[in-house]
Amino acid sequence: MYSDLAIHLDGDQPLQQQLYRELRRAILGGRLLPKQKIPSTRSLAQSLGISRTTVTLCYEQLLSEGYLEAVVGSGTYVCAQIPDDLLQSEAAVAADSHPALPLQLSQYGAVLEETDLSRPPEPEVPFSFRYGRPALDQFPRKLWRKLLSQRCTAADWLDYTIDPLGYYPLREQIAQYLARARAVQCIPEQIVITNGSQQALDLILRLLIDPGDAIAMEDPGYPSARQLFLTQGATIIPVTVDEAGLRVCDLPQGLAIKLVHVTPSHQFPTGAILSLPRRLELLAWVQQRGALIIEDDYDSEYRYGERPIPALQGLDHSGSVLYIGTFSKVLFPSLRIGYLVLPQRLVALFGKAKWLCDRQLPLLEQQVLTDFIQGGHLEQHIRRMRSLYDQRRQTIVSALNHHFGKRVLIMGEQAGIHVMIKLQTSLSDQAVVERGAQVGVGLMSAQSHYLNPHHTGEFIFGYAELSAEDIKVGIRRLAQVLTLRGNDLPSG
Ligand SMILES: Cc1ncc(COP(=O)(O)O)c(C=O)c1O
Numbered sequence: 001m002y003s004d005l006a007i008h009l010d011g012d013q014p015l016q017q018q019l020y021r022e023l024r025r026a027i028l029g030g031r032l033l034p035k036q037k038i039p040s041t042r043s044l045a046q047s048l049g050i051s052r053t054t055v056t057l058c059y060e061q062l063l064s065e066g067y068l069e070a071v072v073g074s075g076t077y078v079c080a081q082i083p084d085d086l087l088q089s090e091a092a093v094a095a096d097s098h099p100a101l102p103l104q105l106s107q108y109g110a111v112l113e114e115t116d117l118s119r120p121p122e123p124e125v126p127f128s129f130r131y132g133r134p135a136l137d138q139f140p141r142k143l144w145r146k147l148l149s150q151r152c153t154a155a156d157w158l159d160y161t162i163d164p165l166g167y168y169p170l171r172e173q174i175a176q177y178l179a180r181a182r183a184v185q186c187i188p189e190q191i192v193i194t195n196g197s198q199q200a201l202d203l204i205l206r207l208l209i210d211p212g213d214a215i216a217m218e219d220p221g222y223p224s225a226r227q228l229f230l231t232q233g234a235t236i237i238p239v240t241v242d243e244a245g246l247r248v249c250d251l252p253q254g255l256a257i258k259l260v261h262v263t264p265s266h267q268f269p270t271g272a273i274l275s276l277p278r279r280l281e282l283l284a285w286v287q288q289r290g291a292l293i294i295e296d297d298y299d300s301e302y303r304y305g306e307r308p309i310p311a312l313q314g315l316d317h318s319g320s321v322l323y324i325g326t327f328s329k330v331l332f333p334s335l336r337i338g339y340l341v342l343p344q345r346l347v348a349l350f351g352k353a354k355w356l357c358d359r360q361l362p363l364l365e366q367q368v369l370t371d372f373i374q375g376g377h378l379e380q381h382i383r384r385m386r387s388l389y390d391q392r393r394q395t396i397v398s399a400l401n402h403h404f405g406k407r408v409l410i411m412g413e414q415a416g417i418h419v420m421i422k423l424q425t426s427l428s429d430q431a432v433v434e435r436g437a438q439v440g441v442g443l444m445s446a447q448s449h450y451l452n453p454h455h456t457g458e459f460i461f462g463y464a465e466l467s468a469e470d471i472k473v474g475i476r477r478l479a480q481v482l483t484l485r486g487n488d489l490p491s492g
Contacts, residue, residue, distance in 0.1 A: 127474030166193025271412010319343030
């Protein structure tokens, strides 16, 4: 029951009428829910500073009209059944009765309002090759719960932390892990723990980019980064990608580029790996111009066969690389923990921005993650997942080759948890996706990842979530539905 029901009485009408109108509106607008107990006449009269008789008369009217019902010995309740048409008409009236004044949005707000952030729907289908999800059913939840409850017992995670850069022991663990696994050179003091890699990008943009500044990015590239760049008013310079990654020679010579955004270890979405000569060329290019590189290393833990290529950051000796990593793919996306490894000269500034932005990430999760890494579980989980994803990867590659033969070109299968394919077909991308959905197969066109939008017949397949058996069935069904009705593919 609400004893402190917020009711506004200040009109010219008699108090009883005003109270009646407000209560009716609260019921029909959903602020008071069916079967909800409402305050007694005495307590409402007291809290509003009006006479109890006024409240009693008003309740009587609402009782007689069926908005309220009295339960002997218990009190007064909102009627259990308020007709839907009454509820809807009142909601519409309420919306119209206070026309909003024109809003003066900020430049950022205005751009954002015009920006389409819709993502392709992820249909609920049995064979969804949706991108970017690890095998969540494989996550060691029992172990996580044990670590969580151990940490929860103490009380040291309840207060503000002093350090907006993140829980120091976690930053130590990440620094050691990055040195071991990715040849990143850093000390814990250079690491900021962020809300996923998205917040790392957001902070970089706020601190380094003004409207009109130029950012070079891979084309095709990561749409969530592009959207951030655009809302910040940056000018985006698309740079083509080939099988050796970003074509560094295509970076414009005459233009002052402030940032270059790259996914060198597994180009998103083509999966190309930036070759060592190009890495060195890119570093030299930014160093000569005083530009900075954003290295988004989102899924390179999963590298199959060959030895991992060290991060670009580890090759840099001039403080030109801002390295971003995330636990969204190696653990689970809702953890919302990522990290940013900064050149020393930027750390204090980023700490200030993080403090103003959201103070800190939840401490308990940071502590649990620290224990998880320190106990060796992160690397154990990665090893286990790498071998599972490797099987799934081999299954999808051979199923695609088997069913589509020469009509398919598979890209980026050496690393990560997705492949991109180029399919020879006369069907539009939309028709391919729709036909897939008809037979329970979900896949995604790569078109929206291009700045230069004339690419068709390219699709992204995430494979980490599906069992080998489901991958085989899904690809077979897709081939059948495209072949049977399109007559543009061989039967395999
Ligand atoms: C290129 C790229 N970077 C980063 C991420 C991860 O983002 P976050 O850490 O915000 O979950 C993704 C996820 O889909 C991605 O594709």
